[in-house]
């Protein structure tokens with residue numbers, strides 16, 4: 001079956017919004033240092049672009065998690081595949097995600113990170129599908145609310161492909 005990508009958010013729209021979020025974070029954390037925690041692999045493209053637009057001092061760390069459960073539905077029980085290198089103690093932490101869907105993965109992850117004693121813990125996501133939420137997760141910074149469609153690009157994959165697209169699209173089958 002042939003597939004093509006329908007553009008949902010153009011590169012210009014995504015770039016403009018990331019700039020706005022970067023400015024907002026820079027204002028909110030004026031005089032402080034932010035510690036960005038990227039959830040691999042999806043969040044990495046967004047995190048790099050966002051970090052470049054933040055004007056207060058920034059440090060970065062990465063973690064990789066996998067969710068137990070079927071391929072299509074996350075169970076919410078998260079296994080840490082790669083943990084953070086640094087402690088979160090007393091840091092102003094912002095978790096940077098590609099997308100919040102059911103909220104299962106993130107609610108588990110945020111609880112776990114809270115126990116590590118950060119000065120503050122916020123969540124920033126490029127995309128949010130509020131219709132899909134099963135577990136309530138408070139999102140502090142959202143790029144775009146999108147409809148319930150499977151999206152790719154800007155770090156998001158379909159079978160490990162399309163992460164490198166500089167825009168957000170929907171995979172369609174002809």
Ligand code: 5GP
Pocket residue numbers: 042074076098099100101102103104105106149150151152156157158
């Ligand atoms: P949640 O626990 O919120 O249901 O799962 C979020 C994770 O599901 C995301 O980090 C992402 O890996 C995956 N996911 C959810 N929706 C999409 C989507 O539309 N496209 C892609 N590529 N991944 C998605």
